[in-house]
Amino acid sequence: MGEKLAIYGGPKAKTTPNYPMYPGGLEIGEAEKKEVMEVLDSKYLFRYYGPEGVESKVRKFENNFKEMMGAKHCLATSSCTGALLSAITACGIGPGDEVIVTGYTFFASCAAIVGAKAIPVIAEVDETLTIDPADIEKKITPATKGIVCVHMRGVPCDMDAIMAIAKKHNLRVIEDCAQAVGATYKGKYVGTFGDCGCFSFQYHKTITAGEGGALLTNDDRLYARACSYHDTAACWRPDRFAPQRFEGELFCGSNFRMSELCGAVMCAQLNRLEYLNKAMRSHLARIKAQIKDTPGIKVRPCHDEAGDTGICLMFFLDSKEKVGPFVDALKAEGVSAGGIFNAGIPDWHIYAHWKHVIEEKAPTDVKCPWDCPYHKAEPVKYATDMCPNTLDYLGRVIHLDLPAQMTDEDCDMIAKAINKVAAVLA
Numbered sequence: 234m235g236e237k238l239a240i241y242g243g244p245k246a247k248t249t250p251n252y253p254m255y256p257g258g259l260e261i262g263e264a265e266k267k268e269v270m271e272v273l274d275s276k277y278l279f280r281y282y283g284p285e286g287v288e289s290k291v292r293k294f295e296n297n298f299k300e301m302m303g304a305k306h307c308l309a310t311s312s313c314t315g316a317l318l319s320a321i322t323a324c325g326i327g328p329g330d331e332v333i334v335t336g337y338t339f340f341a342s343c344a345a346i347v348g349a350k351a352i353p354v355i356a357e358v359d360e361t362l363t364i365d366p367a368d369i370e371k372k373i374t375p376a377t378k379g380i381v382c383v384h385m386r387g388v389p390c391d392m393d394a395i396m397a398i399a400k401k402h403n404l405r406v407i408e409d410c411a412q413a414v415g416a417t418y419k420g421k422y423v424g425t426f427g428d429c430g431c432f433s434f435q436y437h438k439t440i441t442a443g444e445g446g447a448l449l450t451n452d453d454r455l456y457a458r459a460c461s462y463h464d465t466a467a468c469w470r471p472d473r474f475a476p477q478r479f480e481g482e483l484f485c486g487s488n489f490r491m492s493e494l495c496g497a498v499m500c501a502q503l504n505r506l507e508y509l510n511k512a513m514r515s516h517l518a519r520i521k522a523q524i525k526d527t528p529g530i531k532v533r534p535c536h537d538e539a540g541d542t543g544i545c546l547m548f549f550l551d552s553k554e555k556v557g558p559f560v561d562a563l564k565a566e567g568v569s570a571g572g573i574f575n576a577g578i579p580d581w582h583i584y585a586h587w588k589h590v591i592e593e594k595a596p597t598d599v600k601c602p603w604d605c606p607y608h609k610a611e612p613v614k615y616a617t618d619m620c621p622n623t624l625d626y627l628g629r630v631i632h633l634d635l636p637a638q639m640t641d642e643d644c645d646m647i648a649k650a651i652n653k654v655a656a657v658l659a
Contacts, residue, residue, distance in 0.1 A: 236653050240565035246650035247567035249643050254634035256509045256544070257440040257502050264504065268497035278493050281468035291496030295447070297503055302422045304430070304449040306456035309496060310463055313411045313433030313446035315489025317345035320429035320448055321379070322486070323458035324405040326351050329607025330378035335364040336584035336620040337627060338383040342409050343590055346381065350602045352613050355584050357622045361534055362386065362547065362630070365622070366394035373398075376610035379405035384413035384423045386632075387513075387542035388535050392418045392426045399427075407431065411446075414439050415510040417540035424449045429459070434499060439513075439544065440506050442498035445491055454479065462486035512637040513543035516644050520546055520635075523648035529659025530651070533630070546633045547573075548651075550659060553628035559658050560631060566650035569634065574627035576617075583627060584620060591615040 237243030252259070272290055277283035280291040291309045299307035310316045326332060330351040334343050337358045346353040354377070357368040364382050380399060382390045390408075399406045406427030410416065414432050416423045424430020434445035448463075450456050458481065460469045465486035467473040477483040491499075521532055533547040550556055556572040563570040579586045588594065593603045593615070603613070618624065633647065 236656070238562050238565065238654060238657055239567070240562045245567040246653050247643070247646035249646060251569040252636040252638045254636050255436060255441070256513065256637045257438070257505055258436050259636070259638055260505050260509070264501035265498050268501045269494060272493045272497045280490070280493055280496070289496070290493050290500055291491050294496045294499045294503065297500065298447055299449060301503065302425055302449055304425050305451040306449065308448040308456065308459050308463060309491035310446040310448060310489040311491055312444055312489065313409070313431050313435070314341040314345055315463060316431035316446040316448040317342065317381070317407065317409065318348050318487070319459040319462040319489060320407045320431055321345055321349040321351065322462045323455045324379060324407065324428055326378045326405060328602060328605055329376060329609065331374060331376040331610065331613065332379045332381055333369055333372050333377060334381040335383050335385065336623040337362055337385055337582060338409065339411065340581040340587055342381055342383055343587060347590065347602060351378065352602050352608065353590060354613055355615070355620060357620045358626060360626060361388055361536055362626060363388060363390040363536070364395070366391055366398060369395065369398055373402055374610040376608055377402065377404060379407060381407045381409055382427070383409040384416050386547065387413050387416055387544040388533070389413065389416050389418040389423050389537050389540045391536045396426060411438065412544065413542055415506050416542045418537050425451070428452060428455060434502070439509055439542065440499070440502035442495040442502065445495045445499060457482050463489040509637045510542050513635050514541065515543070516635045516639050517541065517543035517546055519641060519644040520648045523645070524548070524651050527652050527655050529655050543635055545635055547630050549626070549629045550631065551629070555658060556629060556631060559654055562654040562658055563650055566654065568647055568650045571632050573630045573632055574624055585617040585624060591617060
């Protein structure tokens, strides 16, 4: 037996407080205030109408973000969901089309597909907890038009395999980078491999304006079409009332424009991204070095270790039955930790809880997009157990957030707690 666990009356391994997982949010300070006050002082609140001679903060953020990421175009949006819908629509995906999406992602990745009137096809994850390329191949039908690959919990997908599949089957690739801003794959930023990359700046994300999103693309036409969808009034056009410059440029869309106040905060937050990711990567590496040989646990593998943003530590136990007691013991040691999948606890990040899709819910009596005359393949069927590998992996995972504000002492205490609990319960 190992050292007496705190849950049984032993001393806590971690005696320092736990930080909330708001990496960029906790750093908000004078830089953000300065940018926001410039907007208020100039009275330039909407990027398409404002005083002459004043720079749009949204446009400034777009230019800085695309330059940092190495993309040709950036479109700032009101949310990542707005970016995803704009990207899917820009790619020409709609009624009758199928889009493959991972079963482990926030529900918005799937909902955006339905919002575009396309049919989501849910695929397995592999041990990295990102979409399994082998299952993508299995799920392709004559109706498949695209893939939404999610760089889940800061880890890059296997982009070489995904892009090879997409090229082979002539599929569009949309990268959901909501939880992976600053992640890389073989030295290149995620969000720049596929046709479009979509990002979130919601408050839980690495950099934040409370809400907000962005779309990256290197394709001129996709950029123009995404602009059309995100601003149906076409304020973005040099002459909004001019004839379309190419077939398919103009159509009815929605309003997912980013406000100048949001853009102002993002201008300051973007300057914090490198520091935040560097800190979180350092924390992850420090803890992993101390638990990599611990019996009974397996650290989540990664397609590119250097590209992991480090926002969290995830490791597997050998059975789901051990997860609850392990988590309770870590909490008693002073470590904020959790499991991922429990069939009895709803979580919008796991397909088995997506009742809107599994039960094909629609806002009207017409079950669009599932009941669609344009769909020329076999009906897509859903069940809570349709991706058993995904549920098995997620059922055996322990998850710990790694806020950038943590110290080396925090990391060492966390590692000590994991090893202490593993010695008894793993």
